Amino acid sequence: MARSTTGRSRFKIQRSLGIEIPGLGKAGALERRPYGPGQHGNKRKKISDFAVRQKEKQKLRYHYGIREGQLVNYVKKAKKDKSQAWMDSLLITLERRLANVIFRLNWAPSMLAANQMVSHQHVLVNGKKISVAGYTIQKGDVITLTERGFASLNYQQAQATPRLPSVPACYTINGKIATAVDLPLPSDIPFEYAGQLVTEFYWKVKP
Template structure:
């Protein structure tokens, strides 16, 4: 799991990137200061083509809570899949990671919170505890929480006040008694990504990775 960041750091990250990343769980980062951090943040800067591509890649790193080496590994794996554009394969894989699935179901307010639930054994896949955030959920898998997970205040708050406006259509969510359960009925789509990004720039950034 990637190193966690403080609330203040999450604000700075989003201001530096120029957009809010839902996975960081800190809304309103750009409302008061819609410019980069630092004393020169509100001045226009001319950035290089490399910096533009770097920023686009960083969106994936910070939203999904990854380390650079993890993302490079996913890129290499995606490039070995010849059935579709590797960028689409990459995004589908990232969206299928267990911590992201829990977050997209609005069962956790942020990616770090979702990762913590997974690490603490509060997430079940097909009735079995899975404690790896990187576990890839597949169509047909059913997700529930442990008794402790359903009592988790972050879960309860997230269900009552969802961080995201809707759950992607690839999930079927229904009540199981007083609790919720979900089933992945199809692969997530690149169009499901909950923030603006330019896949072509990420493709160009990792052009030499094999």
């Protein structure tokens, strides 16, 4: 599981990236101070090409709550998939992570909360408890929560104030049971990102 992120660091992360990252939960950073961190954050600074590319891949890291090593492994796996552009394969795989699915179903208010629900064995896939946040959801899988999961503060908070306005079309929800009726699309990513810059950042990574 990725390291916990405090409210203050969420504030700083989103300011430095210049965009709200849904997976971090609601921090309201950009609403309060719409410029970069530091006392000179509102002054223009020249940013290197490397820094620009790094910022784009950091969006993925922070949203999905994964470490750099995990992201690199996902990149290597995606580059082995010759059926489509590797960046599309990467995004689809990240969207299929179980923790992300719980977050996208609005059953958790943040990716960290979704990770906790999975690790505490509050999540069932096809009737079996799954405790691995990176478990890959397949088309046709049925996802639900245990009684403790539905009674948890994380679930109650997510239902009261959903972090995202809608659930991706690849999932259907019938009562408290969700089904993956299709694979997610790269366009399901709930924030703006420049895929070409991520591709350029990891161009040296071998499959």
